[in-house]
Amino acid sequence: MLQTAIPFLFMRGGTSRGPYFNRGDLPADRALLSRVLVAAVGAGHPINIDGIGGGTAVTTKVAMLSRSDEPWADIDYFFGQVSVEEQLVDFAPSCGNILTGVGPAAIEMGLVDAQHDTTVVRIRAVNTGSRIEALVQTPGGQVEYDGTASINGVPGTASPVLLKFMDVVGSKTGAMFPSGQAREMIDDVAVSCVDVAMPMVMARADAFGLSGNETPQELDCNKVLMQRLEHIRLQAGRRMGLGDVSQSVIPKFGLLAEPAAGGTIRARYFMPWNCHPSMAVTGSQCVAACALSPGTIADGLARHPEGAAQVSIEHPSGSIELQVDYECREGDLCLHSAGLTRTARLLARGEVLVPAAIWDGVVDSTA
Numbered sequence: 001m002l003q004t005a006i007p008f009l010f011m012r013g014g015t016s017r018g019p020y021f022n023r024g025d026l027p028a029d030r031a032l033l034s035r036v037l038v039a040a041v042g043a044g045h046p047i048n049i050d051g052i053g054g055g056t057a058v059t060t061k062v063a064m065l066s067r068s069d070e071p072w073a074d075i076d077y078f079f080g081q082v083s084v085e086e087q088l089v090d091f092a093p094s095c096g097n098i099l100t101g102v103g104p105a106a107i108e109m110g111l112v113d114a115q116h117d118t119t120v121v122r123i124r125a126v127n128t129g130s131r132i133e134a135l136v137q138t139p140g141g142q143v144e145y146d147g148t149a150s151i152n153g154v155p156g157t158a159s160p161v162l163l164k165f166m167d168v169v170g171s172k173t174g175a176m177f178p179s180g181q182a183r184e185m186i187d188d189v190a191v192s193c194v195d196v197a198m199p200m201v202m203a204r205a206d207a208f209g210l211s212g213n214e215t216p217q218e219l220d221c222n223k224v225l226m227q228r229l230e231h232i233r234l235q236a237g238r239r240m241g242l243g244d245v246s247q248s249v250i251p252k253f254g255l256l257a258e259p260a261a262g263g264t265i266r267a268r269y270f271m272p273w274n275c276h277p278s279m280a281v282t283g284s285q286c287v288a289a290c291a292l293s294p295g296t297i298a299d300g301l302a303r304h305p306e307g308a309a310q311v312s313i314e315h316p317s318g319s320i321e322l323q324v325d326y327e328c329r330e331g332d333l334c335l336h337s338a339g340l341t342r343t344a345r346l347l348a349r350g351e352v353l354v355p356a357a358i359w360d361g362v363v364d365s366t367a
Contacts, residue, residue, distance in 0.1 A: 002356035006040070009105050010348040014097030015153040015278045015317070016058040019352060020105040023066035023078060028364035034089040037062050037082050039354040044087040052352060053082065057271040060084055061098045065106055072131065073124035075106045081249050090249045092172070093198060094127040096281020100161050101344040103134035104143045108346060114138040128171040130197065135162040145345050152318025153278035158343035165338045168197040168285055172250065176333070178240040182295035186232045186239075192296040193240050193251070196289035196335065198282035201236035202254040204297050205268070212257020212266050216275035216316050219268060226273070229253050233272055252280070254287055258301050263312035263319050265291045265302040279315035285338045287313055288322050293333040 006026065008019040019040060027033050038044065041060050042051020053060040062080040070076075079098060081090045103121035106112040112121050119138040124131055137144040137159045147159030169176050173195045183192055191203045205212035208225055219225065233253050237245030245251065253270040260266055269276040269283045276283070288311040291302035311322045325336040 003353040004356050004359050004361040005351040005353055006036075006361075008350070008352050009108055009346060010052070011101040011105055011344060011346050012154070013063075013099065013101030013344045014151065014281055014342040016061050016095060016097035017054070017347065018059065018061040018063065018098060019052060020063040020065065020101060022109055022111070023064040023076070024363065026064060026363070027359060030091070032359060034080075036354055036359045037080050037089050038087045039358050040352045041082045043082050043084065043089075046085055048084065053084065055084060056277075057081070057084060057274060058097070058277065061095055063098050063102060063105065065102060065109065065111060067111055068124050070124050072122060074112050074122045075102060075124070076126050077102045077123050078126040088247065090247075091127060092248050093250045094125045094130070094171075094282060096163070096165075096197065096284075097342070099123070099125070099132060099134075099281065100163065100342040103136040103161060104145075104344050104346065107136065107138065107143050108349075114141040114143065116141065128197075130168055130171050131166045133164045133166075137161075143346070147343070149341060149343050151341075151343055152315070152320065154343065158345055160341045161344055162341050163281070163339060165197060165285060168338060169289075169335050170195050171197050172199045173241050176289065176293070176335075179236075182293060183297055184239075186235050187228070189232060190297050191232065191236060192290050192298070193236050194286050194290045194293075194296070195240065197285035197338070198280065199240055199242065199251040200254050200283065200286045200290075201233055201240075201251050202256055202287070202290050202297060203232070204301070205255040205257040208255070210255065210257075212255060212268065213260060214268065216268070216277050219275040229270060230273070252283055252286075254283065254290075256287070256290070256298055256301055259312075259314050261314055261319070263314040264288070265298060266314040269315070275316070278317035279313060279320045281320075281340065281342065284313050284320050284322055284340070288324055288338065289333065289335055292324065292326060294328065
């Protein structure tokens with residue numbers, strides 16, 4: 001069987017991992033691109049045995065980078081969420097964990113020149129249009145991966161990557177509350193449909209008879225619960241103006257509860273057909289906005305600090321901390337920016353091979 005070789009970096013970004021490609025090394029046509037990514041990851045099998053995926057939604061993610069033509073940005077970051085067991089790719093969302101590796105990957109690929117000590121990489125998330133600044137440690141003009149920063153869900157320590165998110169409100173729908181309400185009823189369950197960095201529908205864990213402390217495995221095995229969440233999610237997608245979301249990973253689902261370890265709020269984040277082992281970076285911003293906004297289902301669960309606030313979200317692997325700059329005006333939340341520190345590491349570099357019958361390697365000049 002003839003195969004096509006595609007250069008790539010294999011990186012961990014936050015609590016996710018996957019291949020990082022130069023967009024120019026891939027086909028421009030979206031349908032063909034999907035087939036190439038499915039083949040590279042090995043989608044369509046529970047452990048992705050015929051590809052480089054890891055058999056979970058956090059290890060079947062793909063980043064595609066290119067120099068940006070937007071004056072503000074250095075890099076365009078195009079994200080693809082490849083399915084584990086279905087041969088599908090969803091280009092609707094972005095991923096904040098994979099985003100953590102974009103700055104280091106752009107420098108490693110030669111798309112951005114490293115500066116002395118610290119390099120600021122300005123990133124446009126193509127999927128959502130949001131803007132992010134990544135501060136990457138580059139002593140001596142090289143990406144540094146060793147360091148003392150730690151994040152829950154990843155063993156050991158590594159060099160910190162500081163992310164500052166802008167333009168996150170209404171990332172996909174144009175409004176923080178795209179249905180027009182901070183709180184509404186779907187299937188007799190109170191929910192909040194929120195779009196900040198990632199469109200989500202959120203409910204209280206106790207509305208489903210849960211404590212909020214359940215493990216991802218316990219939640220995934222609760223088939224009745226998962227069916228109820230999906231039925232609500234599909235209706236929420238329509239109310240949020242996203243249409244039929246049965247084949248899309250957005251909106252995500254979140255279950256919220258009172259904090260148990262001194263945090264701001266406790267959350268379980270669904271991707272959406274299984275529970276995240278920790279917490280998505282984009283999802284954490286949406287959860288934080290819900291927790292801080294008056295009138296949402298988080299009322300009574302979370303504290304409401306004023307001004308620039310440290311928001312700590314408890315998740316199955318520990319917690320994630322965000323620095324949120326916001327204010328409340330006449331009862332409405334005005335979110336200015338959200339920042340957090342993550343880590344990334346280059347795991348491997350080389351070529352991933354896909355059958356030439358799927359793609360012969362000819363790149364359209366418009367890619």
